[in-house]
Amino acid sequence: MVVSRVFVRGLGAVSPAGWSLPALRAAAEHHEPLPVQSLARPGWAEPLRVRQVPTPVDRPRILAHPRLRRSSAISHYAVAAALEALGPDVADGAWVAERLGIVVCVMAGSVCYSRRFFEETLRDPATASPLVFPETVFNAPASHLAACLGAGGSNYTLVGDNGAYLQGVALAADWLLNGRVAGCLVIGAEETDWIMADALRLFRRRAVHSAGAGALYLVAEDRAQTFAELVAVTDAFSFADRREQVEAARRMRAQLPAGAPGELLCLSTRNLPGADLAEENAWGDWPGARLAPKVVLGEAFTAAAAWQCVLACESLRRGKFKAANVSVVGASQQAIGARFA
Amino acid sequence: MLFPPNQTAAAPVRVVVTGAGIVTALGLGWRANADGFRAGRAAFRPVTLFDVSRQRARLAAEVDLPAAPESDDAASRVGRRLDRATRMLLLAAGEAWGQAGWTGGERLPLVLGTTGGGMTLGEAYVKQALARPALSRGQPTRIVHYQAQRQGLEVGAALGFRGPITIIANACASGTNALGHAWELVRTGRTERALAGGYDALCQLTFAGFDSLQALSPTRCRPFDAGRDGLALGEGAAILALESLEPARRRNAEILGEIIGYGAATDTHHLTQPHPGGDTACATMTAACASAGIGPAQVDYVNAHGTGTPANDATEALAINRWAGPRAPTLPVSSTKAGIGHLLGAAGAAEAVACLMAIRGQWLPPQLSLIAPDPAGRFRIVQAPADAPVRVALSNSFGFGGANASLLLRRWS
Numbered sequence: 001m002v003v004s005r006v007f008v009r010g011l012g013a014v015s016p017a018g019w020s021l022p023a024l025r026a027a028a029e030h031h032e033p034l035p036v037q038s039l040a041r042p043g044w045a046e047p048l049r050v051r052q053v054p055t056p057v058d059r060p061r062i063l064a065h066p067r068l069r070r071s072s073a074i075s076h077y078a079v080a081a082a083l084e085a086l087g088p089d090v091a092d093g094a095w096v097a098e099r100l101g102i103v104v105c106v107m108a109g110s111v112c113y114s115r116r117f118f119e120e121t122l123r124d125p126a127t128a129s130p131l132v133f134p135e136t137v138f139n140a141p142a143s144h145l146a147a148c149l150g151a152g153g154s155n156y157t158l159v160g161d162n163g164a165y166l167q168g169v170a171l172a173a174d175w176l177l178n179g180r181v182a183g184c185l186v187i188g189a190e191e192t193d194w195i196m197a198d199a200l201r202l203f204r205r206r207a208v209h210s211a212g213a214g215a216l217y218l219v220a221e222d223r224a225q226t227f228a229e230l231v232a233v234t235d236a237f238s239f240a241d242r243r244e245q246v247e248a249a250r251r252m253r254a255q256l257p258a259g260a261p262g263e264l265l266c267l268s269t270r271n272l273p274g275a276d277l278a279e280e281n282a283w284g285d286w287p288g289a290r291l292a293p294k295v296v297l298g299e300a301f302t303a304a305a306a307w308q309c310v311l312a313c314e315s316l317r318r319g320k321f322k323a324a325n326v327s328v329v330g331a332s333q334q335a336i337g338a339r340f341a
Numbered sequence: 342m343l344f345p346p347n348q349t350a351a352a353p354v355r356v357v358v359t360g361a362g363i364v365t366a367l368g369l370g371w372r373a374n375a376d377g378f379r380a381g382r383a384a385f386r387p388v389t390l391f392d393v394s395r396q397r398a399r400l401a402a403e404v405d406l407p408a409a410p411e412s413d414d415a416a417s418r419v420g421r422r423l424d425r426a427t428r429m430l431l432l433a434a435g436e437a438w439g440q441a442g443w444t445g446g447e448r449l450p451l452v453l454g455t456t457g458g459g460m461t462l463g464e465a466y467v468k469q470a471l472a473r474p475a476l477s478r479g480q481p482t483r484i485v486h487y488q489a490q491r492q493g494l495e496v497g498a499a500l501g502f503r504g505p506i507t508i509i510a511n512a513c514a515s516g517t518n519a520l521g522h523a524w525e526l527v528r529t530g531r532t533e534r535a536l537a538g539g540y541d542a543l544c545q546l547t548f549a550g551f552d553s554l555q556a557l558s559p560t561r562c563r564p565f566d567a568g569r570d571g572l573a574l575g576e577g578a579a580i581l582a583l584e585s586l587e588p589a590r591r592r593n594a595e596i597l598g599e600i601i602g603y604g605a606a607t608d609t610h611h612l613t614q615p616h617p618g619g620d621t622a623c624a625t626m627t628a629a630c631a632s633a634g635i636g637p638a639q640v641d642y643v644n645a646h647g648t649g650t651p652a653n654d655a656t657e658a659l660a661i662n663r664w665a666g667p668r669a670p671t672l673p674v675s676s677t678k679a680g681i682g683h684l685l686g687a688a689g690a691a692e693a694v695a696c697l698m699a700i701r702g703q704w705l706p707p708q709l710s711l712i713a714p715d716p717a718g719r720f721r722i723v724q725a726p727a728d729a730p731v732r733v734a735l736s737n738s739f740g741f742g743g744a745n746a747s748l749l750l751r752r753w754s
Binding site: 150 | 342343344345346393395396448455456458463464466467468470471474475477480481484485488489490491493494497498503504505506507508509510511512518522525529531545546549550551552553554555605606607608609610612613621624740741742743744
């Protein structure tokens with residue numbers, strides 16, 4: 001069977017709002033920035049400001065899986081979001097093993113264990129922990145997820161800025177079109193660490209680092225019970241500086257429909273005037289509703305881009321809008337957009 | 342548009358290699374590396390880039406890079422700011438680009454595999470953040486240039502093109518996955534051309550990491566040897582210019598070889614250990630052959646993942662035995678990691694270039710370090726330099742996290 005269309009069948013999210021899509025949705029709809037927490041920064045009296053993922057009220061049972069006992073928070077977030085998105089299809093073991101693809105997108109990746117292992121190395125490399133090092137590898141979360149699901153098929157980890165998540169969505173769509181997989185989880189995941197919060201502060205003093213994961217479960221058209229269609233992913237327009245960023249955002253916007261009053265635009269803006277300029281210029285004439293989840297949740301790079309997609313698709317599932325554009329102007333690489341209907 | 346694609350081929354098109362660039366400890370460029378691979382030269386030496394006095398292993402295959410430019414012009418200042426990984430990547434990409442005869446200005450996909458990006462800058466960032474927390478001087482630059490996407494942007498800027506940059510970080514299979522993904526982009530008509538490969542520089546975190554796992558050889562890297570005791574790390578970059586056949590023919594490009602198959606799958610057994618049965622490794626070789634429409638009998642040489650660790654080589658040996666079947670006893674196999682070490686994210690790409698060299702030159706890369714072949718492998722380890730007919734070569738990459746991938750290359754004639 002020739003596949004020509006790609007649909008969204010499931011959504012999942014872990015965020016500073018909690019360990020579920022409903023928690024993410026409630027926070028986004030409330031429009032109020034979530035409280036920030038303090039994170040100690042070695043050598044400073046003043047702590048950094050972050051939005052942490054809260055400890056789950058009911059610890060997900062999957063976190064007892066042997067693969068996840070020693071793994072970093074980013075893997076926990078990725079697996080939890082993926083399982084929520086996969087829903088009951090997780091029970092179809094043979095299908096998952098052979099026909100499910102996984103694409104995990106990260107920018108900072110397993111930064112907590114990387115920083116910890118390097119600190120151990122600096123103290124004395126002879127005693128650095130062999131249990132920690134494997135968790136520093138970019139594809140550790142994707143590997144853990146595959147092991148938890150028993151998914152032995154295509155599995156890529158993409159690294160890039162926020163826009164890498166939409167590159168991952170396009171990659172999954174390509175795999176579905178060419179029959180390499182019949183379903184694909186696309187996950188954006190990040191974790192908080194003082195080293196990342198410190199790095200972000202150097203560029204945007206008011207930006208708040210956050211963490212979590214978002215997941216789309218995409219299927220080819222022969223799978224029923226879908227609620228949104230992936231209509232388009234624009235080209236990835238690279239930029240090297242702020243001037244090029246403006247042009248990249250404009251070109252990305254030009255590849256998406258102009259929009260209508262009954263449509264949603266889900267933006268990557270953070271309510272930081274200088275940082276948001278390129279995206280605000282590109283979408284100044286948007287006629288429909290707008291949503292900017294990072295204003296509420298903070299900057300979580302690929303996870304934040306995933307939340308944008310998840311919230312856009314959730315609004316379609318609930319019948320609030322006819323279509324939704326997602327705009328991602330990344331931190332350091334690319335402007336890229338998507339449309340769901 | 343990335344989706345739906347602007348263009349799609351009605352039927353898969355043939356994908357040829359019109360440029361190749363490589364940097365390893367054997368040297369800079371095709372010639373130095375071809376000579377080194379053909380002779381089976383080993384390029385290991387005591388590590389000088391960081392302190393290894395407290396590690397079990399002390400050797401690695403370090404690249405001798407040209408000195409950074411000292412003049413005060415803008416280009417030299419940029420050059421001095423670049424880390425080792427970026428400099429190796431630019432050298433390899435420049436060689437491939439020049440050999441392909443491509444010109445800038447076009448929108449061209451760049452697909453790169455890496456495990457660390459500019460990790461040495463990340464290490465420098467952490468060191469300063471810990472040692473001098475109040476000092477932010479230099480830190481923003483380290484953050485920007487540490488990121489793998491930035492190294493991709495540097496390639497585009499140096500060669501004069503701009504396009505989507507895809508970074509695949511599937512551990513030690515990253516380079517093969519990058520080439521495989523680019524091959525699929527060209528093969529399906531998504532693009533006529535793509536630049537793809539892998540890069541990684543030696544860094545303290547990675548060295549200490551493999552040493553902590555006791556995966557590094559304290560003696561000498563001897564893949565598939567009965568007495569093997571670990572891998573040796575290396576560094577480098579390798580880039581291929583991939584192009585659909587007809588446009589390459591129209592412009593009379595020199596064709597270095599053809600990529601004809603690719604397979605990838607995930608071993609869910611363990612984060613760092615392959616399944617002892619080698620099922621997934623066998624499946625990727627089978628899948629690569631299936632996509633090429635050939636069988637093991639048509640494969641003339643296997644460039645094994647062959648790290649030299651007891652577990653990897655045992656598993657890979659079983660997998661090759663099973664995949665090759667009756668072909669195994671006469672199948673030439675070697676691991677070029679015996680000469681250049683494990684290049685991690687660059688390994689698959691560098692080994693694909695080694696395969697190209699072998700099929701271009703009609704010789705087999707030997708492993709001179711082998712003392713007593715592990716009897717688990719029923720295939721023939723190439724132990725001495727030898728000319729041989731090599732029409733099709735298979736390159737294996739099996740990484741952490743169970744990322745397994747195989748690539749098939751064919752001689753162009």
